[in-house]
Amino acid sequence: MRLGRLFLAVLILGGASAAAFTALSWHRSDAPVSPPAAGSIPPALATEGARLVALGNCADCHTAPGGRPYAGGVAIQTPYGHLFSTNITPDTATGIGAWSLAAFTRAMRTGISRDGHHLYPAFPYPHYAALSEHEIAAIYAYLMTRKPISAAARDDDLAFPFNIRALVAVWNLLYWPATVPPPEDAGGHIAEGIAHCGACHTPRNQIGAERTESAYAGADVDGWHAPALGAASPAPIPWTEAELALYLSGGVAPHHGVAAGPMQAVTANLAFADPADLHAIAAYIAGIGGPADPVRQARATQTEAILSGTAPPPPRSGGPGAEIYAGACAICHQDGWHTLSQNLTPLALATSLSEASPRNALRVILEGRHPRESEAGPQMPGFANNLTAQQMVDVLAYLRTSIAGRPAWTDLAETVASMRREQEPQ
Amino acid sequence: MIAIDINGRSRSVDATPETPLLYVLRDNLKLNGAKYGCGLGQCGACTVLLDGKPVFSCLTPVGSLAGRRVRTIESLGTEASPSPLQRAFIDEQAAQCGYCSAGMVMRAQALLETNPGASDTEIRARMQTNLCRCGTHMRILRAVRRAAAALGSASASPPQAGMRDGAVK
Amino acid sequence: MNAPLLTRRASLVGGVLLVGIGLPGRGAHAAETTDDKPPGSLAQFPLLDSWVRIDAAGITVFTGKAELGQGLRTALTQIAAEELSVPFDAIHLVTADTARTPNEGYTAGSHSMPDSGTAILNAASQVRAILLAIAASSWSLPVDSLTTRDGTVRAPDGRAVRYGDLITDTTLHQNALVRSALKPPADYTIIGHAQPRVDIPAKVTGGPAYIQDMRPNDMVHARILRPPSYGATLIALDDTEIAKMPGVLKIVRDGSFVGVIAKREWQAVQALRAMVAAARWKPGPKLPERARIYDTLLALPSEDTTILDRLDVADAAVSELSARFNRPYIGHGSIGPSCGLALFDGTNLTVWSHAQGMFPLRAAIAGLTGLPPDKVRCIHVEGSGCYGHNGADDAAGDAALMARAFPGQTVRVQWMREQENTWEPYSPAMVTRVRAGLNGAGNIVDWNYDVWSNTHSNRPGGAGALLAGWSLEKPLTLPRPVPIPQPEGGGDRNAIPLYVLPHATVVHHFIPEMPIRVSAERGLGAYMNIFSIESFMDECAAHTGADPVEYRLRHMQDPRARDVITLAAERFGWSKAAPGSGRGFAFARYKNLGAYCAIALQLAPIGDDGQLRVARAVLAVDSGQIINPDGIRNQIEGGFLQSMSWTLFEQVSWNADGITSRDWAGYPMLRFGLLPDQLETHIIDRPGAPFLGTGEASQGPTPAAIANALFDATHLRLRELPLNPPRLRAAGLA
């Protein structure tokens, strides 16, 4: 899931001397303790922990689909094999029940497990390193109030040499920790710290570390593209703090679209976060890189004019893409600038249609978007079984040029072909 | 006129290419199986098979079907001679109003054709797309399991005891 | 709602009948006959040939009730076949049709078996007695010596005569006797035995089964333009281009009522979309703030009726408990949106509809179209499950108006999904308040209960109840609603506990003004009242430290109630389940007159996502003499799952400008993922006892059993529905 690509650090480690390597990578095991007694945890501390855990989206990586909360077992795909997330319930044998606060703090800050082994940085400890002692204690307190669930960690399934955890030590030397603003800068502290937004939205270098010089320039995650944030956002209308806060809390932004892919789960968790925290994050993220440049401003003005009916929408092409749109898409999305059946974002404003790559738009068309069974929210069926590869290309071309009014994507056919291979639909 | 292959027959229909298949099936071809439930791809009442895979016919433009094969519930069996899956729905009395039934049958049919020994979890996951307001779900599951058990290999496990009923005299 | 209606049943042999519809005030115990009238609907329609006719073509049985997916055709056929001693397949059943069948009002309120089932049972029995008597006299044999089998009367010497050969057209045109010589239940070979439903094979093989599948040769397709919100009026609609769209035959306009007729269905849909885009509306009044809806309802004027005021000898109360409960608006959620067909030949209007009452619909349509009622015929054709008053009547009204404007061809009106979800009359939001005094032993000695609700029935009883009427140039308005009286009640249905409570006051606060369109939905007020009463019984039990099942039994004398409570507890293994494990119990007798139902269930552990799940549920039911056991199970299970869906997450949503839960994305309902792992139904048979009806019995106990299980697991009492993840999170449960 998050952080799909595994750092390539190991590649450069071939030359590291065995001795130095052993020294670096050896860490003492922290003695097992008994979990804190029920009632010994101050409720206020656990409540604060709940707030941080929601912001950190911990449940998402540590809860397998259909599994018990925080019991781990989520497969994290990497180019080198699978990692499985761990059980962070207070079960003594299989979870973190035997971890002292000190052991937990060490893991949060340095990625060293209680028994001394290195955690892969799919666990975003570089972001957590700057959390205050109090914050970590709160998270610990909250997790210790969860129901202990016995669920043994699954063995990772990584190819040699990536399966040598000790190599992470060298990686850590080079790329840890991230820069996290102090708590006084609430938005930055949360966004860079516990919420680890950059873990998805910042591109990584060849060894899988975030490229701080390109912070929030957008990056590929699990076959999706986490779009650039702030001034570099491809959205037709720049984000405002208010709309971003709304989006984070509900997954729907009236002028940008609907959270899909990995971000859908993030917004589902953030729905329970403190609104003040979300506003702080939103203010920080919306402000990245300063105001939008004149080209984007002009585009925004033009888009608003079409929305209000004072300017005409982009010209429509005919052909197979238009026919598919009319029979498969227009029923909900109408002309792309209005909506009929749901309280949806006009399709023309969807960020995915304005991104450089058709990947996100294609994935939504293939897979659809499905809220949880009990949850009201934008819903779309997947079209993987309906449309042939050529029809996908046709309809995407139409969406891009005739609905969003953007220059044609040049890599459509290849993207469709490669993604259909990845996503053998049911 | 558009030519489409429905239930193994080529039919020529007078419809514009964007017309959703559902309307062509019901209105032009006078087939009852696929139902209008939402027209939005949210309920599954209109489910048919396209090249063996389940699709919402309400969101499938008829012009996109050249060279592809559509199957509706009418292709499975008849009242006099129902298919094994239809038989299982009758045996389990897996309907109340039954408006969702045809869509349920077709989605389950697609599953059993590729995975005759589908597990309970797999059946539930696959049927998630289709709505039933009458609360007939448990019976639908039983019917699909019954058909799976009949179709699956001899070693396939019998239907699970998901429901037990009794009458006390 | 049920003003007596004058109706003429032209096709009845030689007959003109004056009838009053008597629902639902008459009582589900109609089967318990009074001395001067035959039982069930025979009381209103005593002529035997209103119910049973035998001629060369075979045996035809008539019912004024309709198949709604509840298995009515099958159950009534079983009854008729049993008492007539003919094979199940020998019966041809005709359902609600204003030209052919008795006027049995609405198919609602679990009345079909008590009313129509009882009538057919007795009528069939008396017809058989007549046949026997005729044969006996023609053979000069004693009646006792004859038997009936397979549609024949047989003599001991082997002679046999077919029913059809014994009677003439007028033989059965006679009034039923007050009492019938019913078969002893021990002799039943069809009643009480599993009978596969007659309608299922067509439904699973693509046969024509629904009104939506009707396709008369001359049929054209219509769609209606609906306002964006209640009370909005059309300011402008330039339809010149729309009239030229392919296939468009006619655009019908009358004030703000606009419909389009096209040759093909998809053409009608496209024309409707074009109209939606082109229409400009003056908005209606703003809707009240959703977050404050319960306060808004409580602040509206109410008509208060004390429906129970009991003052028996009782101990003094030593402790007092009180609580308030809220429930949201809930939709019917029929999977097939409403549909209506109509044909006007210049004089007569024929309407096909899946509404629940053909006779009241006829009156409403006569009012809407200005035609005399005897020029309007309404025929029931099955639709998808309706669970009450959904958009069916309105769609029939739409079809009638369109057909009148387009004579000579059958016009089919099909509502779009968003029209159904936005315009159907919902089940109303409600508030209840309860206060109880407990004596030293923890028993309830004083009970005070208040229920606030809008009406639970705005069914057609007049044209003003039909949606189309509101938009006409000369608009019709909804008649001022009146409460449904006890003993059945509307918002106060099941507001009176069946428990022994020496001091008890129950007040129904009927709120006539409706900010949101509401009407009847499965169970009416029973869902909320049973939720409140049964949650509160649990609160009292917990306060006393008593076991919830034992506590209920302490307060219950009705032996059949005790039986279902005990059976559900036993089959669940209540005494073995650990308190605190998330087990919950609830009981009710629907309307205090119908079926008894008790539910014991087990919740799955609550995850951090705050989603409640039922792991296992055990239901026990007693609906009197069983007709089709599997039919009862199907209804009870379905009612449970539907009510579970209401309880776990359903709610209509809106903002100031209109309803926002416009489709299944905005109004989620149960799918397969949240099903229980196990669902068991146990039926108690009561041979020879009156039919009590089943359709709504499990609706009420379900929410209480779930809330009680939640309390058992967490010691938190949630009193506002739905019990959805945000509410659980807010309560600190996730």
Ligand code: FES
């Ligand atoms: S009608 Fe096609 S999914 Fe509902």
Ligand code: FES
């Ligand atoms: S049986 Fe009525 S909707 Fe499924």
